[in-house]
Amino acid sequence: MTLPLLLPPADYPDPSGTPRGLGPLPDDRLSIVVDRPDGTQVxxxxxxxxxGNVPADLTWSTSAPGGFKGASCTLMRGLRDVGREGLFDGFRVLGPGGATRFEGRLQQMPVSTDGGGRVTPQAVGMMAALEDIATAREIYVDRELGRWGGRPLQxxxxxxxxWNPFDASQVWGAVDGAGIGPVIDLRIDSYPWSTGPGRPHIGIAYAAGGIELGEIEGRWVNPQNVDNAWLFLYEFFTDLDGDTQSGPGMTGAGGNPHGTRIPFAAPxxxxxxxxxxxYPAAPAGASGTKYGASMAELAVYGRHGLPGTRGDSPLGGGGPKGFLASDVIANALSRWAPGIRFTTGQGGTITPTDYPIPHLVFPDHTTAAAIVDRCNAFHAWDWFVWENATFHYGPRGRGRTWRIATADGLDLSLEGETTDRVFTGVVVTYTDYAGVQRSVGPPGSGADQVDAQLVTTDPRNPAVAHGITRTGVLSLSTPSDAVSAATVGAVWLRLQAEATRRGQATVTGWVTDDAGAWRPVSEIRGGDTLIVTDRPDDPPRRIIETSYTHGPRSSTLTLDSTAATLEAFLESLAAAFAGQL
Structure with a gap:
């Protein structure tokens, strides 16, 4: 139940910042409702x-991405009255008609004896629920060959x-086979065997570190002297270092032509x-003869149940499965942020993405928030947790648009234009799935591979307008391929285009919304857009953060902070940034 607000009396004075020449404006008084675990409210x-229930010094903040961020107020209470509310109680700031201004949960209740007793409740937005469970681990898709190695001693x-085991240290190789990229090489050279214990057993192991596996697949390439008597197996184990098998997947190797995809679901x-x-028989083999084959496009999938989308492959028929950011985010929220609501599909709160991420692994304990950030590195979209603990994910620019003149309660401070983050192109360096250092960049950059999306010719870029080439370097610390690295580099270059719009604004009183109606500045949120109406040449400015103080009816807005956006973007990808001329 939402408790009603009292309407102001007819002579209720307008707060500071009332636009010139206007009469009475909508009520902007607020109430706070605390939701207790037993269903009662305070x-x-x-x-x-x-x-003791009259709040003072009410403030709250929002951010993009993120949503409702934090809030606090002061209650004049004696020490005996402190315990009416508790940690994790719901904390909602409501405007007229029950409209939500802030929603979160109580995080701290500091107590002071000043003035006979003072409690300062502090709340966090429900975005914090994405970090409640810090034990998230999953292998969505692992393409890194360096995770394969020798089999355990037992x-x-x-x-x-x-058998005669040929260990990974003898047979593993990251080589380019006929232009198909890095492979695992399962071969022996010049080896005749005469007895059962001499039969070759060539193998390599993948340890998931306790994460349950769902499927393995690879492409059988470049076979040499392998007939149907040879056995190709995926062998599966329930322990990390022993021989307790959950089941094998077996096939006659000789029937696999070059390029055959061999998938097998793990038990x-x-x-x-x-x-x-x-090779199960003896005697066999011959001196001077090589036996074996390679596995290309090797991919390991966890038991997450997502369908995946195949990318391109030089072998045809599609490459290993990648996973859409929208699908992974929904999967992570459902498993590690169960209190967060969302919907999927067209019209859902999570907008469908279309780029299949080809390598996405979380081997160490992490949170749903970290998974969201990693996935979002390929899009740089907005995500928020707003009313009813509902998660929203989609392209930037879908918030409300606010208009105000400097004469109507706006204090604007802009950093001005700067060249330190103006680039016309970017070279992305990365480590491929075989552990080899690679690079991809614009034409003429000297990178290993060229991608045209890593250069801009937009004449609105001042360096482009002056014919100046400025190329930055983005170094990725997670394994990648050229397509993924170029995708991230293109996002980085797009974010750089906003570097000249940074600043801060303080808005007091009221501001007009999309429909031209005057609304309290307490309604402005991160992700919204601000237009300064008496600066006609000024572009619309994206609002990154808001910090609202109810006493003076004032909100401080951080505008288009590209530096902060880039830092969050790079941090989410565990990447290091260095700009070079």
Whole structure:
């Protein structure tokens, strides 16, 4: 139940910042409702008869991305009256008609004896719920060959009872096979065997660190002297260092032509896997003859249940599955932020994305917030947690637009234009899935690969207008490929285009909305847009943060802070940035 607000009396004075020449404006008084776990509510407002429930010094903030960020107020209470509300209680600031100005939960209740007793409740927005569970781990898709290695000692002991194991250190190689990229090489050279224990068992292991595996797939390429007597196996294990199998997936190797995709679903409980090429008969083999094949486009998927979308492959038929940011975000929220609401699909609160992320692994404990940020590095969209703890994700610029003149309560401070972040192109350096350092950049940059989206010719860019080439360098610390690196680089270059719009504004009283109606400045949120009406040449400015103080009816707005946006963007990708001429 939402408790009503009292309407102001007819002679209620307008706060400071009333636009010139206007009569009475809408009520902007507020109340706070605290939702207790037993379903009861406590109301704090100016018209409450209990002075201990009359708030003062009310402030709150919002951010883009993020949503409702933090809030605080002061209650004059004796020490005996402190415990009416508790930590994690719901904390909602409501305007007329129950419209939400802030929503979160109580995080702290500092107490002071000043003036007979003072409590300062402090709340955080529900975006904090994305960090409540810090044990999120998942392998959405792992393409990094460096995660494959030697088989555990106990496993090798078991193999030696009937085979001759060729360990990963002998057979693994990151080589380019016929232009198909890095592969795992399962081969032996000049090896005849005469007895059962001499039979070759060529293998390499993937340890998921306790994360349950869902599927493995790869492409069988460049076979040499491998007939149907050879066995190709995916072997699956429930332990990390022993020989407890959850089940094998087996196929006759000789029937696989070059380029064959070999997928196999891992049985439930699988936490380690091996790729094995073995010959079950003896005697066999010959001196001077190579036996084996390579596995290209190797991909490991966790048991997350997402369908995936295949990218391109030089072998045809589509490459390994990548996963859409919108799907991964919904998956992460449902598992590690269960109190957050969202909807998917067309018209949902999570807007569908269209780029399949080809490598996305969270091997260490993390949070849903970190997963959202990593996925968003490929789009630089906005995400918010607003009313009813609802998560929103989509392209920037979908907030409300506000208009105000400097003469009507606006104090504007702009940093002015600067050249330090104006670039015409970017080279992205990265480590590929085989651990090799690579680069992708615009034409003429000297990068290993060229991508035209990493250069801008927009004449609105002052460097472009003056014919000056300024190329930045973006270094990614997570494994990638050229397409993914170029996608991130293009987002970085787009964010740089906003570098000349930074500043701060303080708005007091009221501001007009999209429909031209005057509204209290307490309604402005991060992600909205501000237009200064008496600066006709000034572009619309994106609002990154708001900090509202109810006493003076004043909100301080951080505008188009590209530096902060880039820092968050780079941090989310665990990348290092360096700009060079």
């Amino acid at each position: 109301r704090w407002a100016d018209d409450e008869p209990d002075v 496993r090798q002991i078991v193999i030696r009872q009937g 439930p409980g699988t936490r380690r896997a091996e790729i094995v090429l073995a």
